[in-house]
Amino acid sequence: MQYRFIWLTAVLLLSAASAFAQPKKDSSMRFPIKDRRGDRFTWGNKNTFDLRDTGFIKQTIEYDPVTKQYFIIEKIGNQTYRRPTYLTFDEFYRLRAQQQEAEYFRKRANALSILNRKVPRPKFKLFDNLFNRIMGADSTGKVKIDIRPQGNVDIMAGYQGQNIKNPTLPERARKNGGFDFDMNANLNVTANIGEKLKLPINYNTLATFDFENQLKLDYRGLDDEIIKSIEAGTINWQSKGTLIPSTQGLFGLKTQLQFGKLFVTTALANQKSTKQSLALQGGAATTQFQKRMDDYEENRHFLLAGYFRENFNKAMKDLPRVNSQVQILRMEVWVTNRTGATTEARDIVGLTNLGEAPSGTGTLALTQNSATPLYNSIITNPSARFPSQATSMLIGMGLQQVTDFEKTFARKLSPNEYYFNPQVG
Numbered sequence: 001m002q003y004r005f006i007w008l009t010a011v012l013l014l015s016a017a018s019a020f021a022q023p024k025k026d027s028s029m030r031f032p033i034k035d036r037r038g039d040r041f042t043w044g045n046k047n048t049f050d051l052r053d054t055g056f057i058k059q060t061i062e063y064d065p066v067t068k069q070y071f072i073i074e075k076i077g078n079q080t081y082r083r084p085t086y087l088t089f090d091e092f093y094r095l096r097a098q099q100q101e102a103e104y105f106r107k108r109a110n111a112l113s114i115l116n117r118k119v120p121r122p123k124f125k126l127f128d129n130l131f132n133r134i135m136g137a138d139s140t141g142k143v144k145i146d147i148r149p150q151g152n153v154d155i156m157a158g159y160q161g162q163n164i165k166n167p168t169l170p171e172r173a174r175k176n177g178g179f180d181f182d183m184n185a186n187l188n189v190t191a192n193i194g195e196k197l198k199l200p201i202n203y204n205t206l207a208t209f210d211f212e213n214q215l216k217l218d219y220r221g222l223d224d225e226i227i228k229s230i231e232a233g234t235i236n237w238q239s240k241g242t243l244i245p246s247t248q249g250l251f252g253l254k255t256q257l258q259f260g261k262l263f264v265t266t267a268l269a270n271q272k273s274t275k276q277s278l279a280l281q282g283g284a285a286t287t288q289f290q291k292r293m294d295d296y297e298e299n300r301h302f303l304l305a306g307y308f309r310e311n312f313n314k315a316m317k318d319l320p321r322v323n324s325q326v327q328i329l330r331m332e333v334w335v336t337n338r339t340g341a342t343t344e345a346r347d348i349v350g351l352t353n354l355g356e357a358p359s360g361t362g363t364l365a366l367t368q369n370s371a372t373p374l375y376n377s378i379i380t381n382p383s384a385r386f387p388s389q390a391t392s393m394l395i396g397m398g399l400q401q402v403t404d405f406e407k408t409f410a411r412k413l414s415p416n417e418y419y420f421n422p423q424v425g
Contacts, residue, residue, distance in 0.1 A: 039072040039085045041095055057081055135194030136222070143194045151187040156180075196220050228256040228263075237267055247271060304328075305367040306356050308425030315424050326366070328422040334410040344412040347387040349394070351405050 033051060036043050040059070053059070062071045069086045087095065135143045161177020184205050191199035202214040216233035231254040237247040252269025279286045303309045308326075315324040337345050357371035369375040377397065383389040387407075394405050401407075 037082075039074075039082075039087075041072070041087070042085070132194075134196075136196040138195060145191075145193050147189065147191040149187065149189045151185070151189075153186075154184040156182045196222075226257055226259065228258050230255050235267065235269055237269075304420075304425040307365065307367050312424055322423045324423040326423060326425065328420065328425060331420055333413040333418050335413060337409050337411040339411070341411045344414075345409065347390075347407065348410045349390050349405055349407045352403070 035051060036053075040053075056076050057074055058076070059072065059074045062073065063069075064071060068089045070089070070092045071084055071086045073080070073084045074082045132141065132143055137143055158180045159177060160180045161175065164174050166174060185203070186206070187201065187203045189199065189201040191201070193199070196219055198218040198220075200214060200216050200218065202212075204213060207213055214234050216231065216235070219227075219230040221227045221229065233251065235250045235252060235254040237250060237254070239246045250267065250269035250271055252267065254265070254267040254269065257264045277288075279288070303312065311324070315322055317323065334348055334350075351374065353372065354375060355367045355369050355371050357365050357367075365371065378384045378394075381393055383393040391401065391407050395401065399405050
């Protein structure tokens, strides 16, 4: 027992000696913080985690005109905190230039980042008073929503086919058919949102006329509001004057505003109906209509020249035989281009008496270009082919516009748009 105790004591002493013999761990930080030893302009170690100067340290820069040096002095109260340092004039000038250049590019980068940054929009907040004011609250101060839909939807689906047992037809042509689908809807909705907004909707796919389907949004303001009414969908225009008549069956937007005693009503819509008026006079119905002059029968027949006018009665005297020695083989008819056509259209000049020979005996010769010197005078003048010079050229020849000639933009009629008699013109 005595030897065993001594051995255990020696083991404990050796274990304690080995523990004290181990090297100590370094207690310094992984990223040590260092204080600045020089001035803040020339100090090279600028670690982000280093301690910054507190407000107790007062730093001043004094200029010595004798040595032309800038002295940087840092104090806490009246005691000097760090050893004063100095910079020469060139060093201080170069240092300030670098700082101003860095500050300029920093402001420029900040301005670009601000311009390219997406402007945050304020969040839209909804309050109960907002809906109460727009839609109109009831006596209890709440907006009541009442929607009552009525109607039905009929859906018809089936298969329609036929089987023709005709041996003369191919096998694939004897049987044919297809899917038959049809749907009809009749919807009637009466909706009231608050005291101002109403949605009367009536839609039927089997309606005979389009005006029977009513899709409308009706908003009515209070007496003290600027917005009196807003109508969208099927609207009517009621006019109090006779200059602008009232119109029904419009589809669009209509607003009525009030500014004091001034009422402003605007409407932007598409008319889906036509207006007809019926006048009764003496028990009979009278209808007013407009008719153009060229629609009258007496203004739809023309004689091509004076020769045909003088010989018309002679040629038509022994009908059905036409006593005429003339046969027109080719004709072109040009009319004023009122339709805006781009094909077969050009500027033309129409002459009144082109090819008409003067007559003193009552019998005219055949119409031809050489009957008067007018045609030869025009085709030999180079200005006759230019639209900008044709009018002045003809006036220079002694002709009067509208009386003797007329310049216009015309189009050529196709043969199926007119008819001419080749014998009597």
